[in-house]
């Protein structure tokens with residue numbers, strides 16, 4: 719084999735190697751361009767594991783989803799009995815096993831302030847609106863109950879931003 723042939727083979731293999739590396743690099747680049755940014759994923763979906771959230775019955779906790787406060791309250795037996803007395807359907811709340819929860823967007827349905835929990839209900843400091851533990855407006859100008867966010871349920875884990883039958887039933891129960 720001549721030196722000239724060896725040189726041509728070497729150059730050919732070098733070009734092939736460079737092309738292969740370039741091809742892989744551009745595929746990686748394209749995948750990165752198509753994939754949603756981690757910040758977008760984080761903003762779109764939020765998971766809450768109710769079993770690990772250390773909720774105390776009767777004391778709501780506030781989570782955050784897409785920049786909005788999400789109130790989650792594990793209801794006490796008394797609060798459930800009160801909701802039954804008011805005639806609220808079972809679907810008004812999220813029921814998992816023997817537990818009942820209120821899961822709502824914590825924004826006042828009057829003009830958008832964020833109400834605070836005051837022991838037995840949420841009170842809105844802006845114009846005095848009040849919401850009971852089920853998230854239903856009971857006093858003042860709010861025209862509607864708190865809004866239920868879209869979420870799905872798997873075991874004890876809620877995925878906010880992903881509409882499931884439970885949140886749909888809750889939304890329908892408040893319509």
Ligand code: FES
Nearest residue numbers: 826828829842847
């Ligand atoms: Fe809450 Fe007006 S914004 S009562």
